[in-house]
Structures are given as C-alpha cells and as structure tokens.
Amino acid sequence: MTQLRHMLLAAVLALGVAGYSGACLAQATGSPDAPAAVAAQPVEAVPAPAVSAAPAVAAGHLPRDLSPWSMFQAADVLVKAVMLSLAFASLVTWTVWFAKSLELTLARRRLAGALAAIADERSLADAQAQLPSERGVLAACVAAAAHELRLSSDVTDKDGIKERVASRLQRIEVAAGRRINRGTGVLATIGSTAPFVGLFGTVWGIMNSFIGISKAQTTNLAVVAPGIAEALLATAIGLVAAIPAVIIYNHFSRQIAGYKALVADASAEVQRLVSRDLDRGLAPHHLSLAAE
Template identity: 65%
Template sequence: MVARADLRVLGSAAVIAFSLGLAPQGGYAQDAAQDAAETPGGETSVPYAPAAQPETVQQAPADAPASDAPAAEASDATLPEISSDVASEAGEAAPQIDGAASPVEPQAASQSASQSPASEADAGVPSEHLPHDLSPVGMFMAADWVVKSVMIGLALASFFTWTIWVAKSLEIATAKSRAEKALKAIAEASSLDAAVLALNDQKGPAAMLAKAAKEEVTVSSMMGDQLSPAGLKERVTSRLSRIEAAAGRRLSKGTGFLATVGSTAPFVGLFGTVWGIMNAFIGISEAQTTNLAVVAPGIAEALLATALGLVAAIPAVVIYNLFARSITGYRQLLADASAAVERLVSRQLDAHQLVPQAAGRKQRAAAAE
C-alpha cells in the first residue's frame, strides 16, 4: 500500500512538471500570433523559446492504476484550447481595428454627397431668376409694376422737361427780340405820340407800354382844370406796372413744373430703389440662396429707377435756373421800356401841352354858348 501511494504521488508530480514545461510554449505562441498580426508584409518573427529542460520521470510499474494516464491526457488537451483562444482573440482584434477606421470613408462620402446637391441647387437657381436681357429695356420689362410706374412717371417728367425747354426757349427769345426793338424805338422818339407812331406795327408788352401811356394821357386830358400832373404820372405808372407783371407771369408759365421735377424726381427715384431692393430681398428668401446672381437683377432694377430720377431732375434744375435768368433779363428790358415811356409823359407835361389843350376846349365851349 505504501509503495502504491508513492507511485501515485510520483505520477502526479510528473504530470504537473510536464504541464509546467509546456505552459511557456503556449505563452510564446500567443506572442507569436500577436507579432504576426502587427508585422507588415506578412513576415512572422519566431520568438526565442528556451529549450525544455529534460526531466526524469519515473515510469510507473505495470501494476499502477489506469486512472493516472487520463489526467495527463486531459492536461495535454487543454494546451490547444489556450492557443486557439489566443488566435481567436487576435483574429477579432484585427477586424475591430479595421471597423474603427472604416466609418471615416462613409462619413466623408455622405458629406460630399450632401454638398454636391446644394452646389447644384445654387448653380441652378440663378438661371431661373436672372433676366434674359440686362439692358435698360430688359430690366424695365422684368421690373415690378410699382417700379415700372415710377420709371414711366420719371420718363414722362423728363420728356415734358425737354419739351418745356424747347418751347420756352423760343418764346423767351422772341419776347426779348420784340422788347429790344420796342425799347430802341421808344428811346429814339422825341415825344409820346412819336413813340406810339413808331410802335404801331409792333406787338408785345413793350409796344403795349407806350400805347397804354398814350391812352391814359388822352383820358386824363379830358378832366380839364382838374388835371394834376402828379396824378397823371401815378396813373401811368400803375398801368405800366400791371403790364410788366402780366408779361412776366405769362413768360414764367411752365417753369414751376421744372422746379417741381427738380425737387421731387430724386425722391421718386429713391422710392423705386427702395421698392426694388425689397423685392430683391424677397427673392433671396424665396430662393434660399445668397448667390449674387439672384440679388443682382433686383438691385439693378432699383438702381435704374434712381438713375431715371437723376436724369429727370438734373436737367430740370439746370433749365429752370437758365429760364429764371432769362426771364429776369426780359423783365429788366420791360422795366427799361416802362421808364422810357414815363420820361416821355413827364416831358410832355413839362412842355404844358396838356393844359393849353384843356383851356382851348373851354374857350371853344364858351364861344359856342
């Protein structure tokens, strides 16, 4: 019995020693599998494995129990399982590394795919909103009805401005020519009757000045002894001043329209500009893009309204100032003609031509009685 117990102890010790001798080889196999997974090019480096130390194992006698051998076989069978687990873990580690790096490519692809439709949409939107013709006529046809109304009004204002300029230029030139001729005839006349005779065939306010003075002198001379030279001069001056004022008002007709256009046309054009820019921003919000090709047409239409306002206002202001100077010069000519007529009336009064005529009429009336 003692010998059999010793044999069992020795057999167990041999199995443990054999298993301990093979355990480092399993560790080295695991390290080798990891190095093979990490080494590029498929080259595997064989780790240094120390040589197994020979061990003296006493063989069991023939009469040893058979239960000791299965223990050794079980210990040997556990070694392949360890190596297979290590290999499976190494195999799973490699797909995990590949899986961690692989999601980067789909994300980049999704970003490029999401950006490409947006760029295509931005490229396609301007072609829908961009006018076919960017000339002034094309922008006018593509403008909103409010902006069109502003442009039409400013165009009509500009047309009437140039029409008034042509008509008034001819009228002022004709009036100045007549006034200069009448002034020359009055200045050369020695008496009021001679001036009226020289201006008999002429027309215009200057000729009317001399005729009006002659009529007032004739009417006042019928007063007889009640005739006052001061009163006559006052009445003549009043009639001449009224003629001058009427001539100035008649010649100034139409210039008020020029002043109105010059002062309001820029603001009307500014209104069209504001309205056009509002439409441009509305187009941006509807197109959902900030592309300049979408914004440019609306802003161009708005600026066209401002340009038309300036085109209408600037000539109107210049023409109004030109007419104001011309009318002032014409009124000065009428004032000179009126002064010349007053001098002729005063000269006639100083020559006592009116009083003797009144006395002679009285004497003739008394003789008739």
C-alpha cells in the same frame, strides 16, 4: 574494419552535404513566390474624385440680361409705373426747355427792337407812330399811357397823371413777368420731386428683392443682383429727370430776370416820354389827341 569505418563516415558526410544543398535550392526557388503572390493579389480601384456640382448649380442661376430695357421689363408693376412717370417728366422738361427758349428769344428780340425804334423819339405821339402794328410789351405801355392821358384830359395835376401812368405801366410789367414765367414752375416741381419718386421705386424694388431672397432661401449674388439692379434703375431715371430740370430752371430764371429788366426799361422809357410832354406845358387833352 578501419577502412569500412572510413567509407561509412564519407557516405554520411555526402548525404549531409546533399541534404543541405537541397534545402538551399528549395529556399532559392521558393522565395520569389512571395512577391509573385503579393503581385497576384487584385489591386483595389482608387475612387475617382467626385465632380463638384457647384458649377452646375451656378449655371442654373446665371444672371439674366441686365440691360436697361431688360431690367425694365423684369421690374415690378409699381416700379414700372414709377419709371414711366419719371420718363414722362423728363419729356416734359425738354419740351418746356424748347418752347420757353423759343418764346424768350422772340420776346427779347421784339422788345429790344421796339426800344431801339423809339430811342430817339421826343414825345409819346411820335413813339406811338413808330409802333403802328406792334403788339408787344412796349406798344402796350405806350397805349396804356395814351389811354390814361385821355382819361385825365380834364385834370391839370401833373404829378397825379404821372402816378396813374406809372401804376398802369407797373401792372403791364407784372403781367408780362407772369406770362413769361408760365411753364417754368413745372421744372421746379420735377427737379425737387423726381429724385424722391425714383427713391420710392428703388425702396419698393429692394423690398421685393428681399422677399425673393427669403423665398429662394439663398444669398447667391446671381439671385440677388438682378432685383437690386432693377430697383436702382428707378433712382437713376429719377436723377436723369431731375438734374436737367434743375439746370434748365436756373437758366430760365436768369433769362427771365434779364427780360423783366428789359420790360422795366420799356416802362421807364414811356414814363420819360409822358413826363417830357407834361413838362413842355402841353395839356393832357392835347397829349391824348396827339397820341391818338
């Protein structure tokens, strides 16, 4: 009995050890299935970052060519008219500069040569003999003095003759100054009005740019900049026309002042010749005959 009891107890222990070992083996073999199950689940696709459409939009509004000629072609009709008028004014400025420079140079050279020719003459008749074919201001002064002496051939008042000669010479001076000033007034007009004409074109162009901004409903610089640049081009052309006109006008003012001083010297030289002849005691009719 005792031996049988020991045998049953050993069998029960063996069964218990066998059951425990089976459970542990089942857990050991089943535990890797959980990660596998997790790994087997489908991975959701990560959405790719959306490509910004801003470059495409910006590419649709890239600035056009902003060269001066392109901006002129794209400008408003009124702004084009302003630019063309300013370009014409600039052309007039340089034409006047060329023509007036040539005229002043020749006039000063002719008058200076005539003054040098009669510088050593002692009488009006001798001076007139030195200018037989001269048609300048000095020849006109000598001819006017001789004409007045001819008209005063029956007058003995020397002071009266001198006054009348001086009056004729003064009118010749005024006429010479008026003639040499001809054409310079347009330079003053261009210099004073061209910037404002260009500013008018700029204001008009900027107004059109703002209207375009309101219609496009955008403040993108690529949309705004071309219109403003076209408008500012009008002011730039106005300054290009005005600045040379002012400089050239001031230059001619100095040159003309020098020429008028030379004409005054010619008038004074003729008056000295008349006065010298009168002081010699020659009668006016003798002077007129000698001048002829």
